[in-house]
Amino acid sequence: xxxxxxxxxxxxxxxxxxxxxxxxxxxxxxxxxxxxxxxxxxxxxxxxxxxxxxxxxxxxxxxxxxxxxxxxxxxxxxxxxxxxxxxxxxxxxxxxxxxxxxxxxxxxxxxxxxxxxxxxxxxxxxxxxxxxxxxxxxxxxxxxxxxxxxxxxxxxxxxxxxxxxxxxxxxxxxxxxxxxxxxxxxxxxxxxxxxxxxxxxxxxxxxxxxxxxxxxxxxxxxxxxxxxxxxxxxxxxxxxxxxxxxxxxxxxxxxxxxxxxxxxxxxxxxxxxxxxxxxxxxxxxxxxxxxxxxxxxxxxxxxxxxxxxxxxxxxxx
Amino acid sequence: xxxxxxxxxxxxxxxxxxxxxxxxxxxxxxxxxxxxxxxxxxxxxxxxxxxxxxxxxxxxxxxxxxxxxxxxxxxxxxxxxxxxxxxxxxxxxxxxxxxxxxxxxxxxxxxxxxxxxxxxxxxxxxxxxxxxxxxxxxxxxxxxxxxxxxxxxxxxxxxxxxxxxxxxxxxxxxxxxxxxxxxxxxxxxxxxxxxxxxxxxxxxxxxxxxxxxxxxxxxxxxxxxxxxxxxxxxxxxxxxxxx
Numbered sequence: 211x212x213x214x215x216x217x218x219x220x221x222x223x224x225x226x227x228x229x230x231x232x233x234x235x236x237x238x239x240x241x242x243x244x245x246x247x248x249x250x251x252x253x254x255x256x257x258x259x260x261x262x263x264x265x266x267x268x269x270x271x272x273x274x275x276x277x278x279x280x281x282x283x284x285x286x287x288x289x290x291x292x293x294x295x296x297x298x299x300x301x302x303x304x305x306x307x308x309x310x311x312x313x314x315x316x317x318x319x320x321x322x323x324x325x326x327x328x329x330x331x332x333x334x335x336x337x338x339x340x341x342x343x344x345x346x347x348x349x350x351x352x353x354x355x356x357x358x359x360x361x362x363x364x365x366x367x368x369x370x371x372x373x374x375x376x377x378x379x380x381x382x383x384x385x386x387x388x389x390x391x392x393x394x395x396x397x398x399x400x401x402x403x404x405x406x407x408x409x410x411x412x413x414x415x416x417x418x419x420x421x422x423x424x425x426x427x428x429x430x431x432x433x434x435x436x437x438x439x440x441x442x443x444x445x446x447x448x449x450x451x452x453x454x455x456x457x458x459x460x461x462x463x464x465x466x467x468x469x470x471x472x473x474x475x476x477x478x479x480x481x482x483x484x485x486x487x488x489x490x491x492x493x494x495x496x497x498x499x500x501x502x503x504x505x506x507x508x509x510x511x512x513x514x515x516x517x518x519x520x521x522x523x524x525x526x527x
Numbered sequence: 528x529x530x531x532x533x534x535x536x537x538x539x540x541x542x543x544x545x546x547x548x549x550x551x552x553x554x555x556x557x558x559x560x561x562x563x564x565x566x567x568x569x570x571x572x573x574x575x576x577x578x579x580x581x582x583x584x585x586x587x588x589x590x591x592x593x594x595x596x597x598x599x600x601x602x603x604x605x606x607x608x609x610x611x612x613x614x615x616x617x618x619x620x621x622x623x624x625x626x627x628x629x630x631x632x633x634x635x636x637x638x639x640x641x642x643x644x645x646x647x648x649x650x651x652x653x654x655x656x657x658x659x660x661x662x663x664x665x666x667x668x669x670x671x672x673x674x675x676x677x678x679x680x681x682x683x684x685x686x687x688x689x690x691x692x693x694x695x696x697x698x699x700x701x702x703x704x705x706x707x708x709x710x711x712x713x714x715x716x717x718x719x720x721x722x723x724x725x726x727x728x729x730x731x732x733x734x735x736x737x738x739x740x741x742x743x744x745x746x747x748x749x750x751x752x753x754x755x756x757x758x759x760x761x762x763x764x765x766x767x768x769x770x
């Protein structure tokens with residue numbers, strides 16, 4: 211059964227999008243590049259979340275944990291020991307992966323599912339937030355301000371936004387490739403099976419505990435890398451920015467909007483939601499909080515009418 | 528040596544004893560029917576053998592190896608596959624993918640071999656035309672078929688079939704009976720739970736009857752059909768019949 215669908219031309223679309231994303235910023239002002247960078251950061255983070263939440267169906271409400279661990283690890287290592295954030299980023303990823311495995315083991319071993327798993331991950335993020343607020347190493351509520359060194363690749367610092375832009379664009383290309391790899395292999399099939407029906411997956415010989423832990427470890431590692439990027443881009447982190455609930459929500463909103471368990475879902479979601487949130491903020495800036503309300507309404511409408519996200523809609527056309 | 532041997536199996540849920548001191552053995556190459564009134568403990572027995580429940584007492588031995596209390600995925604890899612009474616196809620995956628998920632651990636990395644095996648199973652069950660349909664779009668007969676296909680993909684030695692003929696019309700039932708018989712010729716031992724007496728009499732070599740978690744009869748279909756205990760369990764005591 212072959213039908214002419216927009217989705218079949220997806221490779222052309224992807225190529226064109228990538229080309230545009232590569233060329234366009236050269237002609238853009240720094241404000242627009244800033245917006246594009248934020249869109250791409252959350253597209254990347256959403257894609258990382260998607261491995262666990264979208265493919266494996268384990269809805270994490272606490273991915274801020276991993277974001278924060280990445281941001282704090284690289285920042286502390288850089289500020290205290292002068293270790294390059296590039297190395298700190300990988301170390302942060304590894305630390306975050308271990309924490310992810312720990313959280314996953316505790317939750318999945320005791321069969322936490324759905325809302326209970328979501329609440330447990332939220333609780334972990336809150337624990338890290340409160341800890342970061344009270345430990346001198348993390349700068350308590352003051353957070354950490356990263357000292358500027360001027361443009362320097364080893365220090366992951368650039369005065370021009372465009373460098374950050376191309377780095378985060380590369381992150382996105384990387385995660386799309388990783389997600390493609392997962393989707394087209396045994397791992398992807400197994401994760402989807404676990405999402406659809408855990409008992410049936412067990413009965414077919416899938417070690418569901420092991421594969422859920424694999425999913426959370428990949429997801430937490432990747433999320434932490436995004437945390438480091440964010441810290442290096444804004445030069446400032448504090449417990450709320452990193453471990454706050456709003457950050458967890460920002461991370462999973464885009465893949466839900468764009469399409470759970472799809473390679474481009476988080477990217478598309480971010481590409482639509484990012485400008486939308488900027489636009490509503492700009493238009494309704496006079497009324498504090500109004501843009502968030504409008505944003506919320508749009509989100510509710512989309513979730514009700516497009517349960518499979520934007521990608522689901524494209525597949526139908 | 529029996530393929531599956533169960534010794535002194537007990538499982539209770541609170542005050543209710545679902546399986547009470549059950550002993551049975553299944554030989555290689557048999558098709559054994561497992562029947563009994565509702566609540567007799569048939570599905571509980573399947574859950575115990577496949578590892579979804581842990582017994583309170585007793586041993587389950589598969590091909591000489593004690594598998595009591597192992598996890599379901601480990602038991603599956605040892606060669607026991609089951610279907611579920613309430614079918615559980617992966618609704619958002621295609622028929623092909625549904626079956627492929629079972630096929631992975633046969634030859635863990637060779638994608639081509641795996642896909643060939645899936646095609647083979649699709650052909651065997653007559654599902655090849657529906658291979659791109661989603662699990663949720665299949666009819667009940669196809670879902671039962673798919674459920675069987677998925678367990679076949681795991682390359683089992685022993686199949687536990689939980690009411691795979693329930694909800695099928697007589698023609699579909701006939702087809703399913705043939706499938707079970709053909710699998711038997713290929714060397715797969717089956718334990719079949721079924722409520723449809725005609726079907727179970729036709730395909731089983733031997734029938735075991737459970738009532739309140741205890742075995743009350745064990746023999747050929749003819750023997751079981753004449754067994755007074757079995758008749759009593761299904762139809763009630765003669766003394767209680769008023770004419």
